[in-house]
Amino acid sequence: MTTTTTWDEKSQQFHGGQDWAGLANFVEDFSVTTNGLGTPKDxxxxxxxxxxxxxxxxxxxxxxxxxxxxxxxxxxxxxxxxxxxxxxxxxxxxxxxxxxxxxxxxxxxxxxxxxxxxxxxxxxxxxxxxxxxxxxxxxxxxxxxxxxxxxxxxxxxxxxxxxxxxxxxxxxxxxxxxxxxxxxxxxxxxxxxxxxxxxxxxxxxxxxxxxxxxxxxxxxxxxxxxxxxxxxxxxxxxxxxxxxxxxxxxxxxxxxxxxxxxVRDADYLAETWRVTPAWRQQTVAALRERFPGWRCYGEPFLSWVWVDIGDAQVAERAVGLARAAGVPVRSGLPGYQKPTFVRIAARQPEKLAVLLKAWQPLASE
Known part of the structure; x- marks a missing residue:
């Protein structure tokens, strides 16, 4: 799913992170690989x-x-x-x-x-x-x-x-x-x-x-x-x-x-190295439990999971359901030409719960 209002697909290379501002019910942006801790306050x-x-x-x-x-x-x-x-x-x-x-x-x-x-x-x-x-x-x-x-x-x-x-x-x-x-x-x-x-x-x-x-x-x-x-x-x-x-x-x-x-905020980095692998592992475990046919890829320390849903139509539906729930994910189709894949950022458990609830209808597909 692409966003035509913010991206000129004829002359620009598609990039994620374009949907959040257009969502009245925005909760969290799972489509980008930014740090789930948010911006360092200092x-x-x-x-x-x-x-x-x-x-x-x-x-x-x-x-x-x-x-x-x-x-x-x-x-x-x-x-x-x-x-x-x-x-x-x-x-x-x-x-x-x-x-x-x-x-x-x-x-x-x-x-x-x-x-x-x-x-x-x-x-x-x-x-x-x-x-x-x-x-x-x-x-x-x-x-x-x-x-x-x-x-x-x-x-x-x-x-x-x-x-x-x-x-x-x-x-x-x-x-x-x-x-x-x-x-x-x-x-x-x-x-x-x-x-x-x-x-x-x-x-x-x-x-x-x-x-x-x-x-x-x-x-x-x-x-x-x-x-x-x-x-x-x-x-x-x-x-x-x-x-x-x-x-x-x-x-x-x-x-x-x-x-x-x-660059002087050592506490922020220490917390990043502590929580990101845990949040990512929780995401992988939850996806494997609910969708055993999906395949998760990537190193344990990364701030995202690359997921092969295995079916382009189901992947498109997953993108749409996530967006409708205010938790957009990155489709693998625009830019990467990987229509069965989605990319999901590692986020706090309570934000992940919103995404998983949005994907409940997919459990039977």
Whole structure:
């Protein structure tokens, strides 16, 4: 089910999260993968205070927010890595920047059945030929979303390095989207390419392959409305090249104030790592009990469940029933072309109960 009033399907890549505002009985948005805890209160307060500064330009160097994020990503080595980091107006901006900057040649996605479509959209918009994920040929630019949204597949660090070396041609670009990777655990950095500065430098020296790591921070900290993303480049020089083609002041004062505050909220992250796996497991268990024919996919730490209902008509009915009850879910049909699938966010048990009640009529289908 698509929403025609907010999305131009002829010229824009479909994205979820468009239904909630049109629902008079809205309860919870299960269609997006944002943090079920909601927006961190201290960071939200900082963002509201920053509105009072809207009569001034935001800092062109993105400081102090950029340094704060650098320290979050590299707690002990952030100063030497600072020059490789660039903030953007959501991940979408930095995705487009790096795809435009990449060497000429073919584009290919990660090995999963489907993945977040913004990379493909940007490649097509820039006139690139697309290779299917099943093609063994290396590409000039290869993009993988890890963990994969929506399928929930995850490549540990060793497997990710192997994928890069196999699927990117010498002199090419590897773009790794780790937007959902910080949900992994409090030790997420150890399994992230952000921690692999020496490997990234060696790969660039050895084969000329440039590794970029992108984050959309709006999911982890539930702030999709303010647009906040970042990219870690292989070298300072790569970062400077992107900065030259970036629109000035693309990250506004509200987003910068939010980021500067939110990276210091350790309690929020600790609670995220505690409750998200529990809420997700409750969701999976409830679906398996009520709908034994449905199949649930994804890693236990993720903020959503990718569900194969097995029947396109039943899946369409599930989407409609959820929307009618004020708890929209993400259909797998628009964008992903997976008509038997739905994606369900991990949410509080009381919100999940509303969704499950809406789906009671499906138990006999």
């Amino acid at each position: 960071a939200l307060a900082a963002a509201r205070q920053a509105v009072d500064l809207c009569d001034h330009y935001p800092p062109a160097n993105q400081e102090p927010a950029k340094s704060s994020l650098a320290e979050f990503l590299w707690p002990t080595t952030w100063r030497e890595n600072h020059g490789r980091l660039l903030l953007g107006n959501g991940a979408s901006e930095v995705i487009d920047l790096v795809v435009r900057q990449a060497p000429a040649g073919k584009w290919k996605p990660g090995p999963f059945a489907v993945q977040y479509k913004e990379y493909e959209r940007s490649a097509l918009a820039n006139g690139r030929e697309l290779l299917p994920a099943t093609d063994d040929a290396p590409a000039a630019i290869a993009c993988i979303v890890n963990p994969c949204n929506p399928t929930g597949d995850y490549q540990p660090l060793a497997a990710m390095k192997e994928w890069i070396e196999t699927n990117v041609q010498d002199g090419g670009y590897a773009i790794i989207d780790e937007s959902m990777q910080p949900w992994h655990s409090e030790n997420f950095r150890a399994d992230s390419l952000v921690s692999q500065s020496a490997y990234v430098a060696d790969l660039h020296a050895r084969r000329g392959i440039s590794v970029f790591v992108i984050h959309s921070w709006t999911k982890l900290w539930s702030c999709t409305g303010i647009r906040l993303g970042s990219i870690v480049c292989p070298t300072d020089a790569h970062c400077q090249a992107l900065k030259k083609i970036q629109v000035p002041w693309s990250v506004n004062c509200v987003a910068l104030a939010f980021l500067d505050r939110v």
